[in-house]
Amino acid sequence: MAGYSAKIPYEGDEKYIFISYSHKNKAEAESFIGRLQHDGYRVWYDEGIHPGSEWDEFIATHVENCALFFALMSAEYMQSDNCKDELNFARDLNKKRVLILLEEVEMPAGMRLRLGRLQNIHKKQYTDEEKFYQKTYLADGIDQCRDNQKADRKEADYVKTDHQTTKKMPKDNFSSLRNDVIVREKEEADKFKATGVVEKLQNIQDILSKYQIESEIRYERKEGPYINIGNVKSVADRAQFWVKENSEIVNCWIGKHRSFWYGIGETSIYRREWQRNDREIYLQFNNLRQLEDFIKQVTNR
Numbered sequence: 001m002a003g004y005s006a007k008i009p010y011e012g013d014e015k016y017i018f019i020s021y022s023h024k025n026k027a028e029a030e031s032f033i034g035r036l037q038h039d040g041y042r043v044w045y046d047e048g049i050h051p052g053s054e055w056d057e058f059i060a061t062h063v064e065n066c067a068l069f070f071a072l073m074s075a076e077y078m079q080s081d082n083c084k085d086e087l088n089f090a091r092d093l094n095k096k097r098v099l100i101l102l103e104e105v106e107m108p109a110g111m112r113l114r115l116g117r118l119q120n121i122h123k124k125q126y127t128d129e130e131k132f133y134q135k136t137y138l139a140d141g142i143d144q145c146r147d148n149q150k151a152d153r154k155e156a157d158y159v160k161t162d163h164q165t166t167k168k169m170p171k172d173n174f175s176s177l178r179n180d181v182i183v184r185e186k187e188e189a190d191k192f193k194a195t196g197v198v199e200k201l202q203n204i205q206d207i208l209s210k211y212q213i214e215s216e217i218r219y220e221r222k223e224g225p226y227i228n229i230g231n232v233k234s235v236a237d238r239a240q241f242w243v244k245e246n247s248e249i250v251n252c253w254i255g256k257h258r259s260f261w262y263g264i265g266e267t268s269i270y271r272r273e274w275q276r277n278d279r280e281i282y283l284q285f286n287n288l289r290q291l292e293d294f295i296k297q298v299t300n301r
Contacts, residue, residue, distance in 0.1 A: 004034030009044045015067035015144045016042035018095075020086040022076035028102060029072050035133065040146045059086060068141045069095045073120075074102045096141045119202055122209040131216050135205075138198075138217065195245040201227055204241050204250060207292050211299045230258060236279040241291075250291050252283040261298045270294060 006029075010016045017036065021029035029045070036043050044062050059082075063069065069090040077083045090097055099120035119139060126132035136142075201217050204227055208215045215229045226242040236255040243250055254265045256279045265271055265281050270290060274282035285291040 004031050004038055006030035006033040006043075006045070006047070007037050009047055010042040011044075012042070014042060014147070016044050016065075017068045017070055017142070017145045018063055018066035018086075018090070019043055019045040019070050019072065020077075020083055020090075021045070021072040022074060022080045022083055024076040025072060025074050025102060032072065032100070039133075039137075041142070042145050042147060060089060063089050063095070064093060066090075066095065067145055068139065069097045070100055071097065072100050072102055073105045075105060078105060078107070096139075098136075098139045100136070120206060120209070125209050125212060125214050127214065131214075134216065197224060197243055197245055200243045200250075201225060201241070203288060204243075204291065207288060207295060211295050213295070213299070230255070248287050250285040250288065252285070252291075253280045254283065255280045264294075264297050268294065268297075 101122045230238040237257040239254045270283045
């Protein structure tokens with residue numbers, strides 16, 4: 001996470017994000033914090049401790065008052081008693097928490113039990129940094145921590161394309177277009193969060209991330225959001241997952257060019273009849289356990 005510098009931590013009465021991190025990961029943490037601030041989010045982190053303040057009391061107060069708690073997980077984080085104290089205190093306060101895994105982390109069984117249902121985002125799984133931030137900005141509760149009037153995105157910070165159409169855009173139109181896309185995606189996400197669909201998709205993403213499969217949640221379909229793997233514009237070169245409200249069933253299309261997945265799917269007990277074309281097959285899983293069994297097969301785990 002390079003290219004952004006953290007600014008002064010937020011102090012005020014509006015809702016903000018608390019960032020918990022190990023100081024041994026300071027450079028990476030400050031780049032992440034700087035990006036959030038750059039995109040208009042109010043952030044507090046422990047560089048905001050005033051001289052002479054009682055450290056424990058000051059940290060506790062800011063955890064207590066935050067609207068959202070991000071933990072930047074790493075091996076160093078797991079070795080820090082202070083970091084784990086912050087995370088446990090946020091849990092005790094029932095704060096909305098998101099785990100940002102800077103690397104693969106081994107957690108004790110008890111911690112896995114306590115944190116297993118939290119949203120977690122594996123940074124290393126995203127070769128495209130923009131997709132990592134798109135995923136981060138879908139975290140439940142993050143919208144209320146953003147000051148849209150102070151978001152200072154610059155056109156030069158981004159590839160000049162509309163990621164919905166991959167059409168090149170004029171420089172002077174790009175910033176407003178990108179913000180419009182983000183607003184539309186957030187509106188769609190908020191609409192479906194109430195139905196539980198987005199949470200189910202995030203659970204599917206967690207399984208995919210566990211097996212080092214990069215994916216993204218997309219919102220452009222009127223039928224609802226879905227998870228995409230691969231080239232979203234090529235039926236034969238993608239895999240997609242979607243769910244319905246009030247159902248545990250996970251539906252899946254697999255394109256023919258994803259040959260290993262396709263080959264296993266052809267003979268899978270989860271395959272269903274599908275008359276659409278011969279470029280993809282249709283699978284249906286009754287629950288997440290069945291989905292994970294299939295993912296284990298296609299990743300040889």
